[in-house]
Amino acid sequence: MRRRFRKLLIIIISIVVILIIGGIILKTTGIFTPQKIYGLSGTIKTINNDNITIDAIIALKNGTTKNETKTILIDVNTKITTLKVPIATGNNIPRLVQPTEIEIRISDLKINDKVDITVNPENQKILTAKTIKLVQ
Numbered sequence: 001m002r003r004r005f006r007k008l009l010i011i012i013i014s015i016v017v018i019l020i021i022g023g024i025i026l027k028t029t030g031i032f033t034p035q036k037i038y039g040l041s042g043t044i045k046t047i048n049n050d051n052i053t054i055d056a057i058i059a060l061k062n063g064t065t066k067n068e069t070k071t072i073l074i075d076v077n078t079k080i081t082t083l084k085v086p087i088a089t090g091n092n093i094p095r096l097v098q099p100t101e102i103e104i105r106i107s108d109l110k111i112n113d114k115v116d117i118t119v120n121p122e123n124q125k126i127l128t129a130k131t132i133k134l135v136q
Contacts, residue, residue, distance in 0.1 A: 036121040036124060037058070037119060037121065037124060037127065038118065038119065038121050039116065039117060039118045039119065040054065040056040040057070040058065040070060040072070040116075040117045040119065040127075041056065041057050041114070041115070041116050041117070041135075042054035042055050042056035042057055042067075042070070042114070042115065042117075043055045043112055043113070043114055043115075044109060044110070044111055044112060044113045044114075044115060045069065045111065046111070047106065047109055047110075047111065049074075049106070050073060050074055050075070051071050051072060051073045051074055052071070052072055052074065052106075052109065052115075052129075052132075053069060053070070053071045053072075054069070054070055054072065054115065054117070055067055055068075055069055056068050056069070056070040070127060071127070072117055072119060072127045072128070072129045072132075073126060073127065073128040073129065074106060074128075074129050074132070075128060075129075077130070078128075078129045078130065078131070078132060079103065079130070079131045079132070080103065080104050080105065080106060080108070080109070080131075080132045080133075080134070081101045081102060081103050081104060081131065081132070081133050081134070082101075082102060082104050082108075082133065082134035082136060083099040083100070083101055083102075083133075083136070084099060084100045084101075084102050085099045086098070086099070086100070104134065108134070109132075109134065113134055113135075114134075114135040114136075115132055115133060115134055115135060116132075116133045116135060117129050117131065117132050117133075118130045118131045
């Protein structure tokens, strides 16, 4: 009985050690980071004519997130929008309030604004915005 318990204890300890070492190896090799970034959400830190820098929230494969500063290029094809939500007053309260997406300019963006950005996934070294949505 004692011998069986000792074998079982050794097996359990071995499995725990293997799992811990495997987790460390996976985390340090970057396997949990996304292969391609398709979109980012974050807070604007700097705004220039051709790029913005945000404190981005990056979703990882393991279901967690990490914060990272990212600079995203803006070109002539970048669509910048916000949602305008109609305000119902009086007796004209509709049953369904439908927001409207309206285009805005880069000059309408401000430091500390929250944005959702989709990027061209083909070039991961230089992220170029396809769309920037101001979140209000």
